[in-house]
Amino acid sequence: MKPVKVGICGLGTVGGGTFNVLTRNTDSITARTGRQVIIEQVATRRGNPACDTSQTPVTTDIFDVAQNPDIDILVELIGGYDVAKDLILTAINNGKHVVTANKALIAEHGNEIFKAARENNVIVAYEAAVAGGIPVIKTLREGLAANDINWLAGIINGTGNFILTEMGDKNRPFEDVLQEAQELGYAEADPTFDVEGIDACHKLTIMASIAFGIPLQFNKAFTEGISQVTPGDIQYAEDFGYRIKHLGISRKTEQGIELRVHPALIPADRPMANINGVLNSVVINADAIGETMLVGPGAGSEPTASSVVADIIDIARNLETPASMPFPLGFHSDSMQPTEVLSVDDVECPYYLRIHVDDHPGVIRALSSVLDEYNINISALTQKAAREHDRHADVVILTETVKEAVMKQAVKKIEALEEVQSRVALIRVEAMA
Amino acid sequence: MKPVKVGICGLGTVGGGTFNVLTRNTDSITARTGRQVIIEQVATRRGNPACDTSQTPVTTDIFDVAQNPDIDILVELIGGYDVAKDLILTAINNGKHVVTANKALIAEHGNEIFKAARENNVIVAYEAAVAGGIPVIKTLREGLAANDINWLAGIINGTGNFILTEMGDKNRPFEDVLQEAQELGYAEADPTFDVEGIDACHKLTIMASIAFGIPLQFNKAFTEGISQVTPGDIQYAEDFGYRIKHLGISRKTEQGIELRVHPALIPADRPMANINGVLNSVVINADAIGETMLVGPGAGSEPTASSVVADIIDIARNLETPASMPFPLGFHSDSMQPTEVLSVDDVECPYYLRIHVDDHPGVIRALSSVLDEYNINISALTQKAAREHDRHADVVILTETVKEAVMKQAVKKIEALEEVQSRVALIRVEAMA
Numbered sequence: 006m007k008p009v010k011v012g013i014c015g016l017g018t019v020g021g022g023t024f025n026v027l028t029r030n031t032d033s034i035t036a037r038t039g040r041q042v043i044i045e046q047v048a049t050r051r052g053n054p055a056c057d058t059s060q061t062p063v064t065t066d067i068f069d070v071a072q073n074p075d076i077d078i079l080v081e082l083i084g085g086y087d088v089a090k091d092l093i094l095t096a097i098n099n100g101k102h103v104v105t106a107n108k109a110l111i112a113e114h115g116n117e118i119f120k121a122a123r124e125n126n127v128i129v130a131y132e133a134a135v136a137g138g139i140p141v142i143k144t145l146r147e148g149l150a151a152n153d154i155n156w157l158a159g160i161i162n163g164t165g166n167f168i169l170t171e172m173g174d175k176n177r178p179f180e181d182v183l184q185e186a187q188e189l190g191y192a193e194a195d196p197t198f199d200v201e202g203i204d205a206c207h208k209l210t211i212m213a214s215i216a217f218g219i220p221l222q223f224n225k226a227f228t229e230g231i232s233q234v235t236p237g238d239i240q241y242a243e244d245f246g247y248r249i250k251h252l253g254i255s256r257k258t259e260q261g262i263e264l265r266v267h268p269a270l271i272p273a274d275r276p277m278a279n280i281n282g283v284l285n286s287v288v289i290n291a292d293a294i295g296e297t298m299l300v301g302p303g304a305g306s307e308p309t310a311s312s313v314v315a316d317i318i319d320i321a322r323n324l325e326t327p328a329s330m331p332f333p334l335g336f337h338s339d340s341m342q343p344t345e346v347l348s349v350d351d352v353e354c355p356y357y358l359r360i361h362v363d364d365h366p367g368v369i370r371a372l373s374s375v376l377d378e379y380n381i382n383i384s385a386l387t388q389k390a391a392r393e394h395d396r397h398a399d400v401v402i403l404t405e406t407v408k409e410a411v412m413k414q415a416v417k418k419i420e421a422l423e424e425v426q427s428r429v430a431l432i433r434v435e436a437m438a
Numbered sequence: 439m440k441p442v443k444v445g446i447c448g449l450g451t452v453g454g455g456t457f458n459v460l461t462r463n464t465d466s467i468t469a470r471t472g473r474q475v476i477i478e479q480v481a482t483r484r485g486n487p488a489c490d491t492s493q494t495p496v497t498t499d500i501f502d503v504a505q506n507p508d509i510d511i512l513v514e515l516i517g518g519y520d521v522a523k524d525l526i527l528t529a530i531n532n533g534k535h536v537v538t539a540n541k542a543l544i545a546e547h548g549n550e551i552f553k554a555a556r557e558n559n560v561i562v563a564y565e566a567a568v569a570g571g572i573p574v575i576k577t578l579r580e581g582l583a584a585n586d587i588n589w590l591a592g593i594i595n596g597t598g599n600f601i602l603t604e605m606g607d608k609n610r611p612f613e614d615v616l617q618e619a620q621e622l623g624y625a626e627a628d629p630t631f632d633v634e635g636i637d638a639c640h641k642l643t644i645m646a647s648i649a650f651g652i653p654l655q656f657n658k659a660f661t662e663g664i665s666q667v668t669p670g671d672i673q674y675a676e677d678f679g680y681r682i683k684h685l686g687i688s689r690k691t692e693q694g695i696e697l698r699v700h701p702a703l704i705p706a707d708r709p710m711a712n713i714n715g716v717l718n719s720v721v722i723n724a725d726a727i728g729e730t731m732l733v734g735p736g737a738g739s740e741p742t743a744s745s746v747v748a749d750i751i752d753i754a755r756n757l758e759t760p761a762s763m764p765f766p767l768g769f770h771s772d773s774m775q776p777t778e779v780l781s782v783d784d785v786e787c788p789y790y791l792r793i794h795v796d797d798h799p800g801v802i803r804a805l806s807s808v809l810d811e812y813n814i815n816i817s818a819l820t821q822k823a824a825r826e827h828d829r830h831a832d833v834v835i836l837t838e839t840v841k842e843a844v845m846k847q848a849v850k851k852i853e854a855l856e857e858v859q860s861r862v863a864l865i866r867v868e869a870m871a
Contacts, residue, residue, distance in 0.1 A: 026584050026726045036651060036773030037583045039765065132581075138727035140581025148565075148573025150470045151459050151747030218469060276733060279712055293459045293744040294571035297734030300709060301727060311726040314584030326759040332472065340469035 008041035009321040012070035014092060015082035016049035016056060019106050019133065022310030023080060024056045027317070034314070038321045046070050055306075071095040078320055080313060081105040090114055097121045097129070102327070104316040106133035106309055112207035112223045115214075119333040128327050130316035135208040136161055136285045138308030139301040140315065145215045145289065146335040152291035154216040156256035156263075158271075158437060161208045163283035163303040164192045164199035165231050165251040169268075170281040173239040173249070179232055191283060201230035202251065202266040209253030212287070213264055215335040217257055219344050222264065227349035229267035238359060238430060241401045242270045245385055247357075248278040252435060261345035263352055269435040270357050270403075277437070288437065350410040355384065355434035357403055358416070363424040364388075364398040371422055372400060379415040381407045397426060403434065441474035442754040445503035447525060448515035449482035449489060452539050452566065455743030456513060457489045460750070467747070471754045479503050504528040511753055513746060514538040523547055530554045530562070535760070537749040539566035539742055545640035545656040548647075552766040561760045563749035568641040569594055569718045571741030572734040573748065578648045578722065579768040585724035587649040589689035589696075591704075591870060594641040596716035596736040597625045597632035598664050598684040602701075603714040606672040606682070612665055624716060634663035635684065635699040642686030645720070646697050648768040650690055652777050655697065660782035662700035671792060671863060674834045675703050678818055680790075681711040685868060694778035696785055702868040703790050703836075710870070721870065783843040788817065788867035790836055791849070796857040797821075797831040804855055805833060812848040814840045830859055836867065 011027070013020055027034065027044055035041050047058055048067040064070065070079055071092055079096040081103060083089050089110050093103050098121070105111065111118070111131050122129040132142045136159065145154075160166050164186055171182040183200065186192035198204045210223040231251050242249050247270035256263040271278050276298055280286040285303030290296045302308035323330050332338065362368045369388065376383060382405040389399040404412070416429045444460070446453055460467065460477055468474050480491055481500040497503065503512055504525055512529040514536060516522055522543050526536050531554070538544065544551070544564050555562040565575045569592065578587075593599050597619055604615040616633065619625035631637045643656040664684050675682050680703035689696040704711050709731055713719040718736025723729045735741035756763050765771065795801045802821065809816060815838040822832040837845070849862045 022726070030584060030586050030725070033586060033651065033769075034584065036769045037579075037765070039770050139730055140577055143576060143581050144573055146470075147752065148576050148748055149744065150751045151463060151467065151744045153463050153466060218466065276709065276712060279709060291744075292463070293455070293740040293747070295735050295738075295741055297572055297732070299730070299732055301730030305728075307726040308728055311582065311584045311724070314726070315581055318583045319580060322764065323759075323762045326756075326762045329756045329759045329762045331755065332470070336466075336469045337472050 006040040008043045009077050009324055010043050010045035010075050011078045011080060011317060012046040012048070012073060012076040013044060013080045013082065014048045014067040014070050015084070016047055016053040017082065018306045019309045019313065020049070020082035021053040021055050022306035023082065023313045026307055026310045026314050034318060038318050040321060042317060042321055045075055046073055067092050068095060071099060071101065076101055077324060078102045078104060078317055080317065081107060086110055086113070093118055094121055097125050097127055100125060100127060102128040102320045104130045104313055104320065106131070106313055108134040108204070108207040108211065112210040112221055115211070115221045122333065123338060126327055128320050128323065128330050129333055130320060132316050133309045133312035135211050136287060136301070137303040137305060138311045139285060139287065139299045139303065140312065141212065141287050141299055142215065144299060145212060146331045149289060149291055149294060152293045154257070154289060154291040156254065157212055157216055157287060157289045158435060159209065159212065159253045159285070159287040160250050160277065160280055161253050161285055161287065161303060162199050162205040162251060163285055164196065165205065166281065167191050167283045168200065169231060169234065169239070169249060169251060172234070172236050176236045178236060179234065200232055202228040205251065205253045206266045209255055209264065209266055213255035213262060216255060217262055217344065218336040218340060218342055219262060220341055222346050225264060225346035227265040227267070231268050233430065234268050234432070237399070238432065241359060242357065243273070244387070245403055246273050247271060247434070248273050249432065250278070254435060258347065260351060261347040264346045265349055265352065267433055269433050271435050271437055275437055351408065353406050353408050355404050355406050355436065356412055357432040357434055358401070359430035360400045360419060361426045362398055362400055363426065364396050365424070368424045369400065371424055372419060375415055375418045375422070376404070379411050381412065381415055439473040441476045442510050442757055443476050443478035443508050444511045444513060444750060445479040445481070445506060445509040446477060446513045446515065447481045447500040447503050448517070449480055449486040450515065451739045452742045452746065453482070453515035454486040454488050455739035456515065456746045459740055459743045459747050467751060471751050473754060475750060475754055478508055479506055500525055501528060504532060504534065509534055510757060511535045511537060511750055513750065514540060515746070519543055526551055527554055530558050530560055533558060533560060535561045535753045537563045537746055537753065539564070539746055541567040541637070541640040541644065545643040545654055548644070548654045555766065556771060559760055561753050561756065561763050562766055563753060565749050566742045566745035568644050569720060569734070570736040570738060571744045572718060572720065572732045572736065573745065574645065574720050574732055575648065577732060578645060579764045582722060582724055582727060585726045587690070587722060587724040589687065590645055590649055590720060590722045591868060592642065592645065592686045592718070592720040593683050593710065593713055594686050594718055594720065594736060595632050595638040595684060596718055597629065598638065599714065600624050600716045601633065602664060602667065602672070602682060602684060605667070605669050609669045611669060612667065633665055635661040638684065638686045639699045642688055642697065642699055646688035646695060649688060650695055650777065651769040651773060651775050652695060653774055655779050658697060658779035660698040660700070664701050666863065667701050667865070670832065671865065674792065675790065676706070677820070678836055679706050680704060680867070681706050682865065683711070687868060691780065693784060694780035697779050698782055698785065700866055702866050704868050704870055708870055784841065786839050786841050788837050788839050788869065789845055790865040790867055791834070792863035793833045793852060794859045795831055795833055796859065797829050801857045802833065804857055805852060808848055808851045808855070809837070812844050814845065814848055
């Protein structure tokens with residue numbers, strides 16, 4: 006069979022890894038694919054000292070690749086929105102298959118991109134967009150295709166998981182650990198995408214679409230970051246038998262699809278509770294399999310390249326038979342359900358509350374009568390002794406399941422109590438059941 | 439597109455699950471496949487009260503299905519060797535695609551079956567043969583196809599993992615827990631396949647072939663069961679910071695491929711050390727991704743059916759384009775390497791030794807001079823106080839890495855010492871690095 010010709014746009018971290026993996030493992034990739042995969046062209050402005058491109062045609066204009074009639078598969082690894090989208094649509098319109106690691110673009114413009122791909126009978130593959138090296142798109146779309154999926158939950162941002170792990174292990178505040186993560190290269194100079202959960206939400210949006218057969222609806226997802234979590238919260242949670250993780254959760258309910266990213270307490274004896282550092286992990290709960298968990302590196306040059314190249318190999322096998330590939334979002338486009346995404350106010354879960362109070366008699370009674378008033382049951386409560394020279398205390402409460410809108414009202418009332426000294430810290434509890 | 443017609447042979451645990459999942463989730467399966475998947479015929483002698491087959495043609499002769507010209511995909515779920523092999527080869531020769539969960543058959547006769555499939559241009563899929571619901575075949579063959587795989591290690595027998603977990607948690611001896619496992623239905627009346635590691639070795643053989651591009655070589659694998667492990671060993675291992683798991687391990691070395699199933703000490707802080715009960719788990723270490731782990735149910739009716747039906751969906755998408763599917767063992771048959779499987783005598787690893795000794799001065803010196811003689815370094819040693827009314831003690835040793843043949847000689851010499859009261863318990867240590 007004739008070789009498959011690939012053009013790589015962008016030779017940064019992931020692009021460089023892709024170039025090197027394709028080059029280094031060319032023999033085994035050929036043996037697995039049944040045909041040769043050749044890097045026909047690379048588009049890069051700055052080059053990459055880790056890549057020997059001396060044998061490869063290099064251009065500085067990514068659109069050269071999209072226009073190159075010899076290219077079968079364009080690999081978009083430049084990131085960002087506008088130019089990347091333009092590049093991908095140009096490639097699609099020129100009849101090229103596309104591989105991308107661009108989670109933001111897929112989550113926010115995937116519906117449009119997949120429509121163009123369908124009209125042009127080409128494949129757009131994006132395994133690397135979610136959880137880096139972990140083949141979670143393939144697992145959801147193919148491995149678990151027999152299942153009716155109930156829910157999925159993921160630690161899908163390595164930066165956030167590293168920060169929470171360090172905060173807990175070493176009792177260090179968020180800002181401290183963030184700075185270290187930046188020095189180690191785990192966090193960007195502007196860490197907003199990672200610590201505020203936007204990156205995780207992009208990935209969650211994509212997984213939810215495949216799991217539940219709904220269009221991509223990033224703008225309807227709820228996102229809350231980890232900057233308000235304290236080492237004290239992590240310790241209190243531990244005392245109750247929980248770990249705090251930054252989770253992306255999507256669940257099918259009768260009222261609609263939950264789609265939310267936020268810090269959550271999860272039971273410490275769950276395998277996912279022990280996934281630490283920069284590792285990613287996704288748990289999928291479905292009717293036939295029950296539950297399965299994937300763990301692996303969610304970022305990094307070659308781990309992400311592992312997924313990019315896996316997509317290239319899939320496409321290479323299907324180059325002449327693109328209709329044999331799974332649908333891009335798992336379901337036939339005519340079968341996608343415009344199921345409502347549930348407002349976070351309608352989500353029901355147990356809660357963790359940390360309330361900084363004046364430490365005097367009656368405060369517990371005051372707190373519990375507010376919760377009573379809203380029919381919120383307490384499942385655990387501790388009052389932590391006031392520190393020396395301090396007449397204050399932390400009251401920490403785990404509630405039973407309650408609707409978020411109700412909890413918010415109760416919290417507002419608690420914050421209005423005379424004995425309460427500051428904002429109530431509120432973290433959702435995810436039983437993962 | 440015209441519907442895909444499936445014939446299910448065998449309506450036992452997995453066959454019944456397959457029938458029910460295909461029936462219950464027919465709408466979403468159609469939406470994911472892009473065409474209808476119909477159960478055209480079922481072959482069963484006894485039926486299955488959990489399945490409503492009133493709308494399905496039922497035969498008592500499985501070969502009716504293999505001869506039925508309307509059947510596109512024959513699903514072999516009868517198990518065993520001779521009849522199952524005959525059935526599958528008949529189906530292949532009649533131009534039918536085949537899905538099977540039969541690990542023993544694939545591990546021992548897969549080379550022949552895949553050759554017949556190649557000659558007849560049909561697909562033989564077997565995701566359910568390894569680790570039940572966990573899509574590990576797809577992960578190795580497609581998700582990690584870009585990688586050069588270094589090693590893989592799996593807890594791939596739920597019965598064995600359940601027994602070891604219970605022995606450790608509750609300090610109960612092997613025979614006791616085995617009996618409970620039999621009562622719970624986790625272990626067969628004849629538990630040999632599970633507890634002696636034969637079942638795990640079938641699965642390991644298949645994974646190793648896909649990982650390393652070698653033919654299936656079940657008869658060259660080394661297998662050791664868990665019946666010699668004691669609750670004391672589990673406790674001593676714990677004291678050293680390890681857990682004991684029944685592992686299947688395959689590793690590429692310069693001398694050949696390691697292919698071995700045996701109890702092993704693994705570091706307690708590895709996520710896999712905390713995979714307990716009937717769960718299965720596979721860790722794969724490879725050059726691009728680094729490391730990834732899959733966890734899930736390794737057996738059971740619907741978890742296994744999840745994989746059977748995933749294979750059916752893959753084939754349904756590729757019904758007219760079977761050449762677009764991955765090669766059955768991952769690599770093009772011309773590219774398979776007849777790499778030597780390493781004799782276990784040539785495997786190198788650290789060891790755990792438990793030596794029951796006369797508790798008197800000089801015994802430690804006697805033991806360590808034997809180890810010295812064979813250049814075996816001790817990395818940890820404890821002597822456990824003799825029990826009351828007993829002048830004996832356990833000396834427990836962790837060694838550094840040593841070749842198995844050398845360790846066996848040393849153990850022989852230790853067992854010949856006057857102070858040594860019984861056979862030395864020897865368990866390999868798997869650093870998973």
